[in-house]
Amino acid sequence: MNIHEYQAKELLAKFGVAVPQGYAAMSVEEAVEASKKLPGPLYVVKAQIHAGGRGKGKFKELGPDAKGGVRLARTEDEVRHAAGEMLGNTLVTIQTGAEGKQVQRLYVTDGVDIAKEFYLALLVDRATGRIAVVASTEGGMDIEDVAHNTPEKITTITIDPATGLMPHHGRAVAAALKLEGDLAKQAAKVLQGLYNAFLGTDASQIEINPLAVTDTGQLMVLDAKVGFDSNAMFRHPDLAELRDLTEEDPMEVEASKYDLAYIKLDGDIGCMVNGAGLAMATMDIIKLHGAFPANFLDVGGGANKEKVTAAFKIILSDPAVKGILVNIFGGIMRCDIIAEGIIAAAKEVNLGVPLVVRLEGTNVEEGKRILAESGLPIVAANDLGDAAQKIVAQVKQAA
Numbered sequence: 001m002n003i004h005e006y007q008a009k010e011l012l013a014k015f016g017v018a019v020p021q022g023y024a025a026m027s028v029e030e031a032v033e034a035s036k037k038l039p040g041p042l043y044v045v046k047a048q049i050h051a052g053g054r055g056k057g058k059f060k061e062l063g064p065d066a067k068g069g070v071r072l073a074r075t076e077d078e079v080r081h082a083a084g085e086m087l088g089n090t091l092v093t094i095q096t097g098a099e100g101k102q103v104q105r106l107y108v109t110d111g112v113d114i115a116k117e118f119y120l121a122l123l124v125d126r127a128t129g130r131i132a133v134v135a136s137t138e139g140g141m142d143i144e145d146v147a148h149n150t151p152e153k154i155t156t157i158t159i160d161p162a163t164g165l166m167p168h169h170g171r172a173v174a175a176a177l178k179l180e181g182d183l184a185k186q187a188a189k190v191l192q193g194l195y196n197a198f199l200g201t202d203a204s205q206i207e208i209n210p211l212a213v214t215d216t217g218q219l220m221v222l223d224a225k226v227g228f229d230s231n232a233m234f235r236h237p238d239l240a241e242l243r244d245l246t247e248e249d250p251m252e253v254e255a256s257k258y259d260l261a262y263i264k265l266d267g268d269i270g271c272m273v274n275g276a277g278l279a280m281a282t283m284d285i286i287k288l289h290g291a292f293p294a295n296f297l298d299v300g301g302g303a304n305k306e307k308v309t310a311a312f313k314i315i316l317s318d319p320a321v322k323g324i325l326v327n328i329f330g331g332i333m334r335c336d337i338i339a340e341g342i343i344a345a346a347k348e349v350n351l352g353v354p355l356v357v358r359l360e361g362t363n364v365e366e367g368k369r370i371l372a373e374s375g376l377p378i379v380a381a382n383d384l385g386d387a388a389q390k391i392v393a394q395v396k397q398a399a
């Protein structure tokens with residue numbers, strides 16, 4: 001789960017990390033009001049979307065010469081103008097894809113005079129099973145480009161969870177950023193704050209780009225991208241409230257209401273499977289037979305009829321879906337429950353595409369009987385290979 005920059009900064013400030021003063025705004029008037037609370041003389045009006053590269057981004061509605069999603073303003077009128085041009089318009093950045101993202105929130109923040117920009121990130125390194133700290137002197141630019149062109153300018157250290165963050169980690173980061181004296185101390189303090197925030201919120205990623213040295217010698221976070229481990233959100237109801245559903249795929253949002261793991265893909269065969277591993281295998285075998293899956297969907301181990309019905313409706317709401325493959329191994333989940341869910345959903349939604357069902361496991365005979373007696377045009381399959389072959393053939397035939 002990701003949050004906006006302004007939310008990330010408010011969070012980091014609570015952990016003692018220095019951020020410039022700023023306020024979120026949902027309207028042009030709120031943006032102007034926000035700027036009045038700031039010291040000036042320089043204000044920065046920033047589009048809040050869950051994507052980076054906003055500064056260099058372009059608004060679809062404004063033409064190629066217009067400024068991007070991070071704008072400097074010196075007067076009330078300039079704040080008003082910037083806010084008016086951004087709110088409601090679509091910002092396209094290297095991270096949004098060509099369709100871009102509509103700007104619905106702004107952040108109006110104090111403009112600082114930057115002496116130098118750095119990159120500093122904390123993330124979970126799956127190879128070592130530790131939190132990794134990535135630091136670079138090349139801040140303010142795309143870190144992927146830095147990694148590609150000048151990998152020697154990126155320093156990565158990992159933190160042993162048994163010791164936690166140690167003073168030598170702070171010194172290592174300061175050295176990587178070529179900071180000395182008071183700035184080295186500030187770097188260690190920033191790192192401590194970020195590390196505490198990372199642990200305290202069950203974060204999966206905290207990326208600061210840029211971390212800036214101001215002309216008055218302050219180390220400050222100017223941009224922050226924070227993501228949390230969704231599986232830990234039950235421990236943080238306050239953070240869960242920061243979720244902005246307008247930033248997420250509507251079908252994935254709907255799926256999450258039912259605790260379904262759904263990810264939209266580009267193909268045309270919808271899949272409903274229980275278990276992530278089986279879902280992956282199902283997608284593989286669809287590809288093996290020359291077609292592409294329209295989604296990943298794991299209905300989980302203990303799904304009930306309501307969940308299966310919801311899953312079915314979500315798959316069918318995707319206009320790209322030309323056929324559906326249901327592949328269920330009934331372990332904890334009983335095949336007859338699945339069968340009832342499929343029938344209930346197929347009756348509710350107008351099932352206009354071929355449906356192949358492969359059931360195996362607990363109560364499989366009962367499940368098959370329910371499907372066969374439903375009167376619906378459901379094709380039964382005996383095993384996974386058979387099921388994939390059948391759905392691909394059905395979709396090709398219908399095309």
Ligand code: ADP
Pocket residue numbers: 020044046051052053054055056070109110111112113114117140141209210222223224
């Ligand atoms: P993005 O990474 O999405 O483009 P950033 O917040 O990193 O957005 O802003 C882009 C650039 O704008 C930064 O690298 C920095 O140079 C400048 N910038 C951002 N916030 C401020 C600020 N508060 N004061 C001065 N410059 C800023």
Ligand code: MG
Pocket residue numbers: 052053140209210223
């Ligand atoms: Mg940035």
